[in-house]
Each structure stands twice: as C-alpha cells, then as structure tokens.
Amino acid sequence: xxxxxxxxxxxxxxxxxxxxxxxxxxxxxxxxxxxxxxxxxxxxxxxxxxxxxxxxxxxxxxxxxxxxxxxxxxxxxxxxxxxxxxxxxxxxxxxxxxxxxxxxxxxxxxxxxxxxxxxxxxxxxxxxxxxxxxxxxxxxxxxxxxxxxxxxxxxxxxxxxxxxxxxxxxxxxxxxxxxxxxxxxxxxxxxxxxxxxxxxxxxxxxxxxxxxxxxxxxxxxxxxxxxxxxxxxxxxxxxxxxxxxxxxxxxxxxxxxxxxxxxxxxxxxxxxxxxxxxxxxxxxxxxxxxxxxxxxxxxxxxxxxxxxxxxxxxxxxxxxxxxxxxxxxxxxxxxxxxxxxxxxxxxxxxxxxxxxxxxxx
Amino acid sequence: xxxxxxxxxxxxxxxxxxxxxxxxxxxxxxxxxxxxxxxxxxxxxxxxxxxxxxxxxxxxxxxxxxxxxxxxxxxxxxxxxxxxxxxxxxxxxxxxxxxxxxxxxxxxxxxxxxxxxxxxxxxxxxxxxxxxxxxxxxxxxxxxxxxxxxxxxxxxxxxxxxxxxxxxxxxxxxxxxxxxxxxxxxxxxxxxxxxxxxxxxxxxxxxxxxxxxxxxxxxxxxxxxxxxxxxxxxxxxxxxxxxxxxxxxxxxxxxxxxxxxxxxxxxxxxxxxxxxxxxxxxxxxxxxxxxxxxxxxxxxxxxxxxxxxxxxxxxxxxxxx
Ligand SMILES: Cc1ncc(C[n+]2csc(CCOP(=O)(O)OP(=O)(O)O)c2C)c(N)n1
Numbered sequence: 042x043x044x045x046x047x048x049x050x051x052x053x054x055x056x057x058x059x060x061x062x063x064x065x066x067x068x069x070x071x072x073x074x075x076x077x078x079x080x081x082x083x084x085x086x087x088x089x090x091x092x093x094x095x096x097x098x099x100x101x102x103x104x105x106x107x108x109x110x111x112x113x114x115x116x117x118x119x120x121x122x123x124x125x126x127x128x129x130x131x132x133x134x135x136x137x138x139x140x141x142x143x144x145x146x147x148x149x150x151x152x153x154x155x156x157x158x159x160x161x162x163x164x165x166x167x168x169x170x171x172x173x174x175x176x177x178x179x180x181x182x183x184x185x186x187x188x189x190x191x192x193x194x195x196x197x198x199x200x201x202x203x204x205x206x207x208x209x210x211x212x213x214x215x216x217x218x219x220x221x222x223x224x225x226x227x228x229x230x231x232x233x234x235x236x237x238x239x240x241x242x243x244x245x246x247x248x249x250x251x252x253x254x255x256x257x258x259x260x261x262x263x264x265x266x267x268x269x270x271x272x273x274x275x276x277x278x279x280x281x282x283x284x285x286x287x288x289x290x291x292x293x294x295x296x297x298x299x300x301x302x303x304x305x306x307x308x309x310x311x312x313x314x315x316x317x318x319x320x321x322x323x324x325x326x327x328x329x330x331x332x333x334x335x336x337x338x339x340x341x342x343x344x345x346x347x348x349x350x351x352x353x354x355x356x357x358x359x360x361x362x363x364x365x366x367x368x369x370x371x372x373x374x375x376x377x378x379x380x381x382x383x384x385x386x387x388x389x390x391x392x393x394x395x396x397x398x399x400x401x402x
Numbered sequence: 403x404x405x406x407x408x409x410x411x412x413x414x415x416x417x418x419x420x421x422x423x424x425x426x427x428x429x430x431x432x433x434x435x436x437x438x439x440x441x442x443x444x445x446x447x448x449x450x451x452x453x454x455x456x457x458x459x460x461x462x463x464x465x466x467x468x469x470x471x472x473x474x475x476x477x478x479x480x481x482x483x484x485x486x487x488x489x490x491x492x493x494x495x496x497x498x499x500x501x502x503x504x505x506x507x508x509x510x511x512x513x514x515x516x517x518x519x520x521x522x523x524x525x526x527x528x529x530x531x532x533x534x535x536x537x538x539x540x541x542x543x544x545x546x547x548x549x550x551x552x553x554x555x556x557x558x559x560x561x562x563x564x565x566x567x568x569x570x571x572x573x574x575x576x577x578x579x580x581x582x583x584x585x586x587x588x589x590x591x592x593x594x595x596x597x598x599x600x601x602x603x604x605x606x607x608x609x610x611x612x613x614x615x616x617x618x619x620x621x622x623x624x625x626x627x628x629x630x631x632x633x634x635x636x637x638x639x640x641x642x643x644x645x646x647x648x649x650x651x652x653x654x655x656x657x658x659x660x661x662x663x664x665x666x667x668x669x670x671x672x673x674x675x676x677x678x679x680x681x682x683x684x685x686x687x688x689x690x691x692x693x694x695x696x697x698x699x700x701x702x703x704x705x706x707x708x709x710x711x712x713x714x715x716x717x718x719x720x721x722x723x
Contacts, residue, residue: 074576074577074579075577075578075579077579078577078578078579078653079578079651079652079653080578100579100583100584102545102548102576102584102585103515103516103545103546103548103549103576103584104548104549104550105549106550107550130514131514131515133514134514134549134550134551168434168435168436169434169435169436169486169497169498170435170436170497171435171495171496171497171499171500171513172495172496172500173499173512173513173514174436174513339715339716340716340719341715341716341719342495342719344494344495344710344715345435345483345486345492345494345495345496345497345500346486346487346490346493346494346495346497346709346710347434347486347709348486348494348709348710348712349486349494349495349709349710349712349714349715351712352712352715353715392434
C-alpha cells in the first residue's frame with residue numbers, strides 16, 4: 042500500500058507519539074507502574090525517562106486508584122497526564138476515580154474543571170494468562186458519559202489517535218489489545234492527528250458490512266482476503282471510537298450491503314454490537330436489512346489452559362463461517378471456501394500471536 | 403536431625419527443587435502460563451506454615467507456589483495446573499497464579515496485587531464469628547502495602563481483633579522497581595502500628611527463626627485473638643515473572659545480589675544442620691534424590707494427564723444450589 046514508506050510496529054508508534062508530545066509540551070507527564078523499567082510497558086515508554094527525567098516520567102507505586110486521582114488533580118491544574126496500566130484489570134482498582142471524578146468533574150463544576158488525562162490500558166491475551174489478566178472490558182468504560190474510549194487497530198492510528206487524545210480537553214481512555222502491539226504498518230515520522238470521533242472505512246465492499254475493533258480488525262482483513270477469492274467483498278469498518286459512538290458510517294454501508302456482522306474483542310452480551318444494533322433498529326435507520334449477526338466472547342471467564350482457550354477466542358474461522366451463513370451461500374461454494382480457508386489457515390496456536398500477524402496496513 | 407528439623411528441611415528442599423525443575427523445564431513450552439517462582443523466598447513459606455494445622459487457612463498472591471507447597475498442597479495437582487491439564491488444582495482454568503488446595507487449607511491465590519488481603523480478613527472474621535480457634539495467614543509482597551485495600555482490611559482486622567497474620571515477604575522489588583522508588587522506607591511495621599496491630603520485622607531467609615517467631619505469634623493469637631503483622635525480608639533469585647535470571651538488565655546491583663545469594667535460605671539451613679553435625683552431605687544427597695524422584699513423577703503425571711474436556715468450558719459460571 043505504502044511502498045518504500047516507513048513500517049513500524051504499533052508499540053513503536055505509541056512510543057514515538059508520546060516522545061514527540063513530551064518534546065512539544067513541557068507540562069506533560071507520563072505516569073504508571075513500570076513506565077521507567079527496563080521493559081517500558083511493552084516498549085511503549087521505553088527509555089523515555091533517560092531523555093525527560095523521572096519527574097516527567099514518573100514510576101508509580103502500586104496504587105492505581107491513588108495515581109488516577111493524582112493525575113486528575115494534575116490535569117485540573119494545567120498539566121497533561123498520560124497514565125498507563127499494563128493490564129485493564131489493574132485499572133479496575135481505579136474505576137472510582139475514573140467514573141466519579143475524571144468523567145464528571147467538568148459537569149459538576151458547571152464547566153469549570155477540565156480533566157485532560159489520557160489513560161492507556163492493555164488487554165492481555167495468550168500464554169495462559171487466565172481469568173484476571175485478559176479481560177476485554179471496553180464496554181464498561183464506554184458506558185460512562187464524560188469519557189471518550191478509543192481502540193486503535195493500526196500503528197498509523199495508534200500514533201495519530203494518541204496525539205489527538207493528548208490534545209483533547211477531556212478524559213480519554215485508549216484500550217490496546219496486547220497482540221495489536223505487534224501489528225506493523227506505515228507510520229509517518231512527523232506527528233499528526235487522527236480524528237477520534239468516528240469509525241474509519243478500511244476496505245470498500247458490497248456484500249456485507251463487517252464492523253470490528255482493535256486486534257479483531259486484523260482477523261477480519263485476513264478473512265476478507267479469503268472471501269475475496271470467491272467473489273465476496275465485505276465492506277470493512279474499523280470502529281476505533283467506542284465513545285462517542287458515531288454510527289453514520291455503519292448506516293451508510295448497511296444501506297448498500299444489507300448485511301451486518303459485528304466482531305468484537307469483548308463479551309457479546311451487553312457488547313458493542315448490542316448498542317449498534319439497538320440504535321439502528323430503534324430508529325429504523327436502514328430498510329430491508331437481510332441479516333445481522335454478532336461475534337464476541339462467550340459468556341464465561343477466560344480459562345488459562347490453552348485447550349480451553351482454543352474454543353474461547355474467536356478468529357478468522359468464526360468470521361468466515363458467519364459470513365457464509367449470513368449470505369446464505371450455496372452448499373458447493375460454502376464447501377469450497379471452507380476447504381480453501383483450511384489450507385490458508387496459518388498454523389497458529391491460540392495462545393501466541395498469529396505468525397501472519399505483520400499487520401495489514 | 404529431630405522430626406521437626408527434618409520436616410523443615412524436606413519442605414524447603416521440595417519447594418526449591420520443584421521451582422528449579424519448573425525453571426529448567428519451562429523452555430519445553432509445555433507449561434504455557436506465566437510463572438512467578440518462589441526461588442530464594444522458600445523459608446518464609448516454610449517457617450510460617452510449619453506451625454499451622456490443617457484447619458488454619460492460607461491465602462496468597464501471584465507468587466504462591468511456595469505457600470501452596472508449604473501448606474502441603476498436592477504437587478501433582480499443582481504441576482497439572484501449570485500444564486493446563488484436567489487434574490490441575492483449578493482444572494486448568496487458573497494457571498500458576500491461582501493455586502489452591504482446599505483439602506489442606508490452602509484456600510485461594512489471586513494475582514491482582516493486594517486483592518487477596520480483604521478476602522483473608524473475611525475468613526478470619528468467619529473464624530471469630532464461629533468461635534473457631536483457627537487462624538488465617540495471608541501472604542503478600544511489599545507492593546501490596548501500596549494499595550489502599552491493605553489499609554482498609556488491616557484497620558478492620560484490628561478493630562475486630564481478628565485471628566490473622568499478615569505476612570509481608572519483602573523482596574524489595576515490584577517487578578523491576580526498587581522499594582526505594584516506591585516508599586520512603588522499608589520498615590513496613592509502620593503500616594501495622596498505625597492500625598494498632600502488633601508487628602515484627604526479621605530476616606525471611608532464616609527458617610528456624612521464622613518458625614519460632616510464628617509459633618509464638620500463633621500461641622498468643624490463640625490465647626488472645628488479634629491480628630499480627632510479620633515482615634520477612636528476603637530476595638527472589640530469578641526474574642519477577644518467568645523461569646530465567648534477568649539480572650543482565652541491571653536493575654539490581656551486584657553487591658545486593660551477592661549478599662542475598664550468600665544468605666540463601668536453603669544453604670543457611672543446611673549449613674546450620676551440618677555445623678551441628680545433624681546432616682551429612684551424603685544424607686542431603688539422598689534426600690535430594692528422593693525428592694527429585696517424587697517431582698519427576700509428578701511432572702510425568704502432568705505431561706500425561708489429559709487436557710480439560712472442551713465441553714466443560716462454560717461449566718461453573720453459576721452455582722446451582
Ligand atoms: C492491582 C495490580 N496492579 C498491578 C499488577 C501488576 N503486578 C503483578 S505482580 C506485581 C509486583 C508485585 O510486587 P510485590 O507485591 O512486592 O510481590 P512480588 O512480585 O515482589 O512477590 C505487579 C505490579 C497487578 N497484578 N495488580
């Protein structure tokens with residue numbers, strides 16, 4: 042797509058954006074457990090303290106609720122703060138500060154106190170992480186008015202959306218799937234902004250609209266390439282912004298394709314798809330819809346054992362099967378697609394990232 | 403060696419050898435879950451658990467292998483859990499950070515820092531309400547004291563005079579971050595005193611001393627129920643999470659590392675026994691051989707054990723009765 046242009050990973054893109062923002066804005070502080078350590082939050086804050094010192098890159102005690110409140114206090118006093126959690130679960134200890142203070146201070150102060158903090162949280166997956174280190178809890182955060190919730194899927198967006206989040210006067214949460222960190226793609230060196238108020242149309246198509254978020258976008262694109270071989274062209278939308286949710290693009294696409302599949306990283310029940318579909322049907326926004334379907338996590342915690350995790354996670358297989366079902370393809374074509382898929386399928390293990398996983402962009 | 407000394411030796415060595423084997427075998431990629439090894443911290447678990455009886459309960463954190471084994475948790479079930487197998491102590495659902503064996507009072511381990519502490523206090527409250535004479539021990543690391551929930555739980559335990567020992571294994575680090583960069587000083591008894599809880603700070607590598615201290619604490623709690631805070635200063639010999647040494651990353655200084663290696667809890671104890679002529683090299687080798695045989699068998703069992711049945715995946719979301 043971008044020949045001869047610079048290709049880097051999403052984690053490198055996040056690091057670069059953070060560094061450039063530190064260069065630009067003196068009152069910008071990065072804080073978190075592990076931000077200054079030799080692993081630097083999977084490389085995303087690596088060595089920043091060497092350049093900016095440990096008063097701007099602050100290694101935190103293991104006190105999530107405390108540092109969230111502290112970040113809010115800083116941000117009310119003209120600092121920008123980027124708070125980082127190595128797992129979404131660790132941020133659970135700070136829901137009180139996020140929901141009550143970050144999300145509401147502007148409102149309760151009658152528009153006086155802005156809270157421009159950015160909180161990055163990482164969803165774990167693989168290597169038997171088990172139930173407490175792999176939860177995809179984006180919809181919980183998306184439930185709360187006053188917060189913005191982003192889930193980038195490409196290195197390009199990772200850099201640009203982080204920049205936009207840092208410029209935004211509101212609390213913005215960025216949720217990164219751990220496997221997304223490895224995605225590679227084109228990223229300009231210079232800083233730039235990417236809008237953080239709507240989804241993006243990734244690939245035009247006509248048979249079915251597939252909406253996905255975060256790492257699942259990679260799985261959807263992989264599936265789509267296989268479907269293309271058989272004349273099926275999904276239109277792919279990267280949801281990117283969960284709150285504020287803007288479904289205009291999805292509606293436009295659905296008016297054309299009449300089929301909708303939503304693939305999410307979290308639980309299906311009370312999920313992203315639930316909200317999108319509700320808005321569409323409630324407002325009768327699209328006529329003559331043929332099929333609507335959702336793919337998400339089943340209704341139970343993540344098991345550690347890889348033998349169980351295999352059936353827990355959803356991948357290109359479920360996506361292809363679902364599209365085939367939705368489009369009501371004839372048996373012969375169905376068989377062809379499935380046997381082709383089985384040949385194409387990278388010999389992946391459910392608990393390590395896909396080796397094909399170079400990132401589509 | 404008297405019986406007690408022998409039990410302590412066997413316990414220490416068993417944990418050391420199990421952890422060593424996990425570390426050596428990890429690269430085979432059959433144990434596909436994060437592991438937080440107890441290498442270097444064995445004496446804390448053994449010294450404390452030695453005076454507990456089966457009805458006394460233990461609660462732990464992500465670094466729970468030593469507590470599980472010191473409380474006589476089933477070795478095969480532990481290794482099956484690490485292998486993600488059916489006979490694992492959590493049926494393969496939890497992995498290495500959730501070890502438990504309720505049959506011996508190893509109740510629960512939870513990997514979210516400090517999250518276990520109030521749960522243990524709840525157990526202690528249940529003992530009090532039921533007028534049981536048993537006690538609860540909760541193990542956690544130095545970082546847990548930075549979480550608000552420790553203070554909430556300690557305060558509660560104090561005002562209700564609950565039979566619980568808070569055991570803080572201070573290995574100086576939270577992942578890569580030294581205590582100096584996280585707290586103004588490393589005497590954590592201050593976090594007991596402020597809640598009017600009795601406390602003591604001592605080496606976590608001298609198993610007999612820990613044993614005698616804990617024995618005293620327990621008998622005093624049994625006479626007169628009230629919480630106790632025990633700080634055990636120790637060190638982990640390998641990386642925070644994983645089977646290897648990561649000291650090439652230079653986050654721990656060499657003097658510190660060699661000081662603690664010289665004060666390795668297993669060596670300290672075996673040297674002590676040898677000096678008193680209670681243990682010969684020959685006997686030691688024999689014990690090691692015997693333990694390794696048991697451990698090899700358990701590994702073999704775990705390797706051969708079946709994976710959990712796929713249709714059990716959505717079992718146990720809700721209890722029926
Ligand atoms: C609430 C929460 N925050 C962060 C983490 C990530 N984490 C896992 S272990 C650990 C270090 C804990 O250090 P300590 O309690 O001293 O125990 P040690 O690992 O040294 O035994 C951290 C920060 C977590 N599991 N839970």
